[in-house]
Amino acid sequence: MKTGNITLRLKSFFSTAITLLSHLPTPHRVVLGCASLILLVSLTVSDNSSAVAVAPGQFRSNLAIDLQESDAPDAAEGIANSSAPLKDPDPEISYVVQKGDTLSTIFDFLHISQPTLYKLMEADLNVLALDTIQPGHQLGFNFDSEGALAQFIFRSGLTYKVVFDRGEKGDFEYEEFIEKGGYRREIISGTVEGDLPRSMKRAGARIAEAYQVTSLLKERMNFRSHLRAGDRFELAVSRQYVNDEYTGNSIIEGFVYDGVIRKQSAFLFDGSYFDADGESLEKAFQRIPLQRKYRISSSFNPKRKHPVTGLIRPHNGTDFSVPIGTPVLAAGDGVVSRVIKHRYAGLYIEIQHNQKYKTRYLHLSKAYVRKGQKVSRGQKIAASGNSGRSTGAHLHYELRVHDRPVNAMTAPIPVVQTIASKKRNLFKQQVAELKSQMAEQLALAKKQ
Numbered sequence: 001m002k003t004g005n006i007t008l009r010l011k012s013f014f015s016t017a018i019t020l021l022s023h024l025p026t027p028h029r030v031v032l033g034c035a036s037l038i039l040l041v042s043l044t045v046s047d048n049s050s051a052v053a054v055a056p057g058q059f060r061s062n063l064a065i066d067l068q069e070s071d072a073p074d075a076a077e078g079i080a081n082s083s084a085p086l087k088d089p090d091p092e093i094s095y096v097v098q099k100g101d102t103l104s105t106i107f108d109f110l111h112i113s114q115p116t117l118y119k120l121m122e123a124d125l126n127v128l129a130l131d132t133i134q135p136g137h138q139l140g141f142n143f144d145s146e147g148a149l150a151q152f153i154f155r156s157g158l159t160y161k162v163v164f165d166r167g168e169k170g171d172f173e174y175e176e177f178i179e180k181g182g183y184r185r186e187i188i189s190g191t192v193e194g195d196l197p198r199s200m201k202r203a204g205a206r207i208a209e210a211y212q213v214t215s216l217l218k219e220r221m222n223f224r225s226h227l228r229a230g231d232r233f234e235l236a237v238s239r240q241y242v243n244d245e246y247t248g249n250s251i252i253e254g255f256v257y258d259g260v261i262r263k264q265s266a267f268l269f270d271g272s273y274f275d276a277d278g279e280s281l282e283k284a285f286q287r288i289p290l291q292r293k294y295r296i297s298s299s300f301n302p303k304r305k306h307p308v309t310g311l312i313r314p315h316n317g318t319d320f321s322v323p324i325g326t327p328v329l330a331a332g333d334g335v336v337s338r339v340i341k342h343r344y345a346g347l348y349i350e351i352q353h354n355q356k357y358k359t360r361y362l363h364l365s366k367a368y369v370r371k372g373q374k375v376s377r378g379q380k381i382a383a384s385g386n387s388g389r390s391t392g393a394h395l396h397y398e399l400r401v402h403d404r405p406v407n408a409m410t411a412p413i414p415v416v417q418t419i420a421s422k423k424r425n426l427f428k429q430q431v432a433e434l435k436s437q438m439a440e441q442l443a444l445a446k447k448q
C-alpha cells in the first residue's frame with residue numbers, strides 16, 4: 001500500500017525531526033518546529049495550494065489529499081483542472097530550498113540514500129540544474145511502493161522545471177520543461193524627481209527596467225545635465241507572467257522622454273531600438289560617410305598603381321566621385337583627432353571612434369569641426385573638395401582598424417540598423433499605437 005509506506009516515511013521523518021530538535025540550537029529549533037507544524041497542518045487539512053506555496057526551509061506533504069481522496073473526489077478534479085502547464089499534482093513531499101541547504105542535507109533529512117542522490121546527479125550531468133541549487137528553488141519528491149525515490153522535481157523560478165524519473169534499473173531519466181508564459185504590456189507614466197531610475201521606480205517601473213532604458217539612451221542623453229524636475233516620461237513595457245506571477249523578464253517596447261531640455265524616445269522594432277524618427281539608437285557606423293550613394297571612382301586596393309606618379313602605391317581608402325561642397329558626415333560617434341592641411345592629402349579630418357576604429361576624410365574644401373571636438377554619427381563635419389594632390393573633385397574615405405587600413409566598403413564594422421523602406425509604415429503604426437496608449441495613460445493619471 002502506497003499510503004502506508006509514506007506514513008512510515010513520515011513517521012521516520014518526524015522522529016528525525018524530533019531527534020534533531022533536541023540537539024539543535026534555538027533558531028534551528030524554531031525553523032524545524034515550523035516545518036513539523038506545517039506537516040501536521042497539511043496532514044489534517046485538505047490543501048489545495050501548489051508546491052510554490054511552501055515557505056523556504058519547510059517540508060510539506062500532500063498526504064492529506066491522498067487520505068481524503070475518496071471523500072472529496074470533486075475537489076481533487078478541481079485541482080487538476082486549474083493546474084497550469086508547469087503546475088502538476090503536488091508531489092508527496094515539497095521543499096523550498098533555503099540558505100545553507102545542500103542537496104545532501106535535504107536528502108539525508110528525508111532518508112534518501114546517497115547512491116540514489118549519485119544516480120540523480122548522473123542524470124543531471126546533461127542539465128546541470130542541481131549543482132546550483134539556490135534559496136527559493138523548489139523541490140518535489142515522489143516515492144514508489146517500496147518507499148524509494150521514484151520521481152524528483154526541480155523547479156527554479158516560474159518558468160523552469162526538470163523532472164527526474166527513476167527507470168527500472170534504478171537510473172534516472174530527465175525531462176526539462178520551460179514555460180513560455182504570457183507577456184502583458186503595461187504603460188507607466190511619471191515625472192522626474194531626482195534621478196531617472198528612481199523616478200521611474202516611483203512611477204511603477206522595476207529598477208532593472210529603468211536601467212535598461214538609461215542604457216538604451218546613454219548615447220543620446222546625459223542623465224545628469226539633461227534632466228529637470230518635472231520632466232515627463234512614459235514607458236511601455238511587456239512583462240512576462242506565469243499564473244499571474246511576474247517571472248522577472250521584461251521587454252522595453254517604448255520609452256518617451258519629454259523634458260524641458262531634452263526630448264528623446266526609444267522604440268523596439270524588429271529586435272533593434274530606434275527613436276521615433278526611425279534612427280537607430282545602437283552605436284554603429286555608417287558604411288558611407290555621405291548623405292547618399294555616389295559612384296566609387298577608385299576602390300580600396302593595397303596594390304594600386306598611383307594614377308599621378310605611376311608608382312605602386314596602395315590605395316588605403318575609397319574614393320567617391322562627389323562635386324566640391326558635398327556634405328561629408330562622421331561615419332560614427334567619436335572625437336576629432338586631426339584637422340590638418342597636408343601637401344598631398346589636402347585638408348583632411350581624422351576621427352577617433354574608440355580604441356579600435358579611426359576614420360579619415362581627405363581632399364576637403366572646408367572643415368566644420370575642430371580638433372578635440374566630440375562628433376556623433378551622421379554629423380556634418382566637412383565639405384568635400386579637391387585639395388592636395390587630387391585628380392579631380394572627390395572624397396577619399398579611409399577606415400582604420402587598430403591603425404591598419406581596411407576596405408571600408410567590406411570590412412566587418414558595426415553597421416547602422418536601418419528600417420527597410422517597406423517596413424517603415426509598420427514601424428510608424430507601432431510607434432503611433434504605443435504613443436496613443438501612453439497618451440491614454442497620461443490622461444488617466446491627470447484625472448486622478
Ligand SMILES: [Zn+2]
Nearest residue numbers: 317318319396
Ligand atoms: Zn583616394
